[in-house]
Amino acid sequence: MAAISREEVAHLAHLARLAVTEAELDTFAGQLDVILASVARVGEVAADDIPPTSHSVPLTNVYRDDVVEPCLDRDEVLAAAPDRENGRFRVPRILGEEE
Amino acid sequence: MLTTSTAAELGRLIAAGEASAEEVTRAHLDRIAAVEPKVHAFLHVDADGAVAAARQVDRRRAAGEELGPLAGVPVAVKDVLTTRGVPTTCGSKILDGWIPPYDATVVTRLREAGLVMLGKTNMDEFAMGSSTEYSAYGPTYNPWDLTRIPGGSGGGSAAAVAGYEAPLAIGTDTGGSIRQPGAVTGTVGAKPTYGGTSRYGLVAFSSSLDTPGPCARTVEDAALLHAVIAGHDRRDSTSIPAPVPPVVEAARQGGTGDLAGVRLGLVTEFAAGDGGEPGVAAAVREGIEALVKLGAEVVEVSCPHFAYALPAYYLIAPSECSSNLARFDGVRYGLRVDAPTLEELMSRTREAGFGPEVKRRIILGTYALSAGYYDAYYGQAQKVRTLIARDFAAAFEKADVLVSPTTPFVAFPFGARTSDPYQMYLADLYTIPSNLYGGPAVSVPCGLSDGLPVGLQVMAPTMADDRMYRVAAALESVLPTLTPPPLA
Numbered sequence: 001m002a003a004i005s006r007e008e009v010a011h012l013a014h015l016a017r018l019a020v021t022e023a024e025l026d027t028f029a030g031q032l033d034v035i036l037a038s039v040a041r042v043g044e045v046a047a048d049d050i051p052p053t054s055h056s057v058p059l060t061n062v063y064r065d066d067v068v069e070p071c072l073d074r075d076e077v078l079a080a081a082p083d084r085e086n087g088r089f090r091v092p093r094i095l096g097e098e099e
Numbered sequence: 100m101l102t103t104s105t106a107a108e109l110g111r112l113i114a115a116g117e118a119s120a121e122e123v124t125r126a127h128l129d130r131i132a133a134v135e136p137k138v139h140a141f142l143h144v145d146a147d148g149a150v151a152a153a154r155q156v157d158r159r160r161a162a163g164e165e166l167g168p169l170a171g172v173p174v175a176v177k178d179v180l181t182t183r184g185v186p187t188t189c190g191s192k193i194l195d196g197w198i199p200p201y202d203a204t205v206v207t208r209l210r211e212a213g214l215v216m217l218g219k220t221n222m223d224e225f226a227m228g229s230s231t232e233y234s235a236y237g238p239t240y241n242p243w244d245l246t247r248i249p250g251g252s253g254g255g256s257a258a259a260v261a262g263y264e265a266p267l268a269i270g271t272d273t274g275g276s277i278r279q280p281g282a283v284t285g286t287v288g289a290k291p292t293y294g295g296t297s298r299y300g301l302v303a304f305s306s307s308l309d310t311p312g313p314c315a316r317t318v319e320d321a322a323l324l325h326a327v328i329a330g331h332d333r334r335d336s337t338s339i340p341a342p343v344p345p346v347v348e349a350a351r352q353g354g355t356g357d358l359a360g361v362r363l364g365l366v367t368e369f370a371a372g373d374g375g376e377p378g379v380a381a382a383v384r385e386g387i388e389a390l391v392k393l394g395a396e397v398v399e400v401s402c403p404h405f406a407y408a409l410p411a412y413y414l415i416a417p418s419e420c421s422s423n424l425a426r427f428d429g430v431r432y433g434l435r436v437d438a439p440t441l442e443e444l445m446s447r448t449r450e451a452g453f454g455p456e457v458k459r460r461i462i463l464g465t466y467a468l469s470a471g472y473y474d475a476y477y478g479q480a481q482k483v484r485t486l487i488a489r490d491f492a493a494a495f496e497k498a499d500v501l502v503s504p505t506t507p508f509v510a511f512p513f514g515a516r517t518s519d520p521y522q523m524y525l526a527d528l529y530t531i532p533s534n535l536y537g538g539p540a541v542s543v544p545c546g547l548s549d550g551l552p553v554g555l556q557v558m559a560p561t562m563a564d565d566r567m568y569r570v571a572a573a574l575e576s577v578l579p580t581l582t583p584p585p586l587a
Contacts, residue, residue, distance in 0.1 A: 016425075035459075062333075064333060072201060080199075
C-alpha cells in the first residue's frame with residue numbers, strides 16, 4: 001500500500017515549511033517507506049462502525065467565567081523574540097511576495 | 100549519605116532539622132559536578148536558583164511554617180517543561196537560548212510544595228525518541244553502563260535519578276518516555292492517568308497523549324511526587340476535575356507486601372513472539388511469580404487490538420506533532436535564520452533548527468493528515484484507538500491490573516537503532532497501549548538481564564493510579580534493591 005516517492009517527500013516538506021537537502025530527501029523517502037508500510041497495518045482492522053477517539057478524557061467544551069485576568073507581560077514575551085518593533089513581532093515583508 | 104537517601108527520608112531529615120535543605124541541595128550539586136562529565140543527564144544546572152530556593156525552605160521552616168513532606172528535597176525537571184527565567188530547549192537547537200516567561204503548572208506545584216529544582220534534564224528532541232540520541236546537545240549515558248543508552252525520551256531524568264544526581268525527577272510520557280527510561284536505568288517511572296497531571300507549560304508534542312509524571316528510585320518516592328504535581332488545572336482543557344487518587348497511601352499499603360485477592364492480567368497477545376529478549380521475559384516472569392507469592396492471582400486476558408497499537412501510535416503522534424510544531428517558525432521565540440521572504444525565513448529556520456527524527460515525524464504527520472490519506476491513516480488510527488480502549492475495559496472486568504515487560508530489551512549500545520527508525524519505535528511496544536487508552540502505568544525494577552536492569556510494567560484503569568502503585572510497591576518490597584556500579 002505504502003510507497004512514497006522522493007517528489008512526494010519534497011512536496012510534504014514544502015507544505016510543512018521545512019527546507020530539506022537533496023541528501024535528506026533520499027534518506028527520508030527510504031525511511032518513510034519502511035515506516036508507512038508498518039503503520040499502514042491499521043487498515044487491516046474492520047472499524048467502519050467504530051467511532052474515532054481524539055483523546056481519552058470524556059470532557060467537551062470547558063468554559064470559564066468571562067472575567068479579565070492578568071496575562072503574560074508583553075515586554076517580557078517580546079524580549080524572547082528574534083526581532084521586534086513598536087511592541088510587535090517583526091518579520092520580513094509579506095505583501096508583494098511572488099507566490 | 101544524603102545523595103543515596105530516598106526523597107521520603109530526605110524530607111523527614113529536613114523536617115526534623117537533622118539536615119538543612121541547603122545542605123541536601125549542595126550535596127546533590129556536588130554529586131552533579133562530579134559525575135556529569137560522564138553521565139550528561141542535565142542540559143542546564145541552576146545551582147544559584149537551587150541554593151536560593153533551599154535557603155527559602157530553611158527560612159520558612161525556621162519561622163515555624165508547616166511544610167509538605169517533600170519540602171527542601173531536590174528535583175530535576177525534563178527540559179520540555181517551561182521554567183520562568185531558566186532556559187528551556189526541549190533538546191532542540193530551535194529553542195537554544197530561550198528563556199520562558201512562565202512556569203508550567205507542574206513546575207509551579209513543585210515550587211509551592213518547597214521542592215528545590217536543580218536544573219533541566221536532557222531528552223530526545225521534543226520528546227521524540229527512545230535513547231536520547233536525538234538530543235541536539237549530545238546523548239545522556241546510562242549510569243549502569245556508560246556505553247549504553249539511558250532510554251528516552253526522558254533519559255536525562257532517569258539517569259539523574261539512577262546516578263544519584265537527584266532523588267526525584269519529572270518526566271513526560273507520550274508513548275513510554277517515562278517508563279522505558281525507568282526500566283533501562285533500574286528506576287521507577289510512572290505515567291499518571293492522562294488528564295491527571297497538567298499539560299500547561301509542557302511544550303506540546305502529541306497533545307492527546309502527553310502526560311507529565313514522576314521518576315524516582317522507590318515506588319513511595321514516585322507516589323509522593325505524583326501527589327505533589329497531580330490534580331485539576333483550569334489552564335489545561337483536558338485536565339480531569341476529580342480528586343487525586345490516594346497514591347501515597349496505596350504505595351505504603353503495597354509496601355507491606357500483601358496482595359491477597361489482587362488479580363494480575365497477562366495479555367495473551369503480548370506473549371506471542373514479539374522479538375523481546377529472553378532475559379527480559381525471564382526477569383518479568385520471576386517478578387510475576389514474586390507477586391503471586393504475595394497473594395495475587397494471575398488471569399489471562401485477551402486484547403486483540405494491542406497488535407495495532409504501535410502502528411496507530413505512529414500515525415497519531417506524528418500527526419499531532421506536525422500540527423503542534425508549526426509554532427516553531429522563527430517569529431516569536433527561539434532560532435531565526437534570516438531570509439528575504441517570510442516563507443523562506445520559516446523554511447530555513449526549521450531546516451536549521453530541527454533534527455532528523457523531528458523532521459521525519461513532521462513529514463510523516465503531514466502525509467497522514469493530507470487530503471486523500473486522512474481517512475485511511477489518521478482517521479483509521481483514531482478508530483483503532485477506540486478499540487484498544489475497549490480491549491482495556493474488557494480486560495479490567497477480569498483483572499485489577501495488567502502486567503507486562505516495560506520494554507522488550509535492556510539498554511542497548513549507542514548507534515544500535517538509529518539507522519532504522521522503526522527498530523527504535525519497537526522500544527515502545529508495551530508502553531504505547533496505555534497512552535492510547537489514557538490509563539496509568541508504572542515501570543518498576545524487577546531484576547537484571549546480563550547485568551542490566553529490567554522493568555516490569557503495571558497498567559491500571561483510568562483514575563485508578565493508586566492500584567498500580569500498590570502492586571509496584573509490593574514487588575519492590577520483596578526484590579533486592581538494584582544499585583548501579585560506582586561512577587565516581
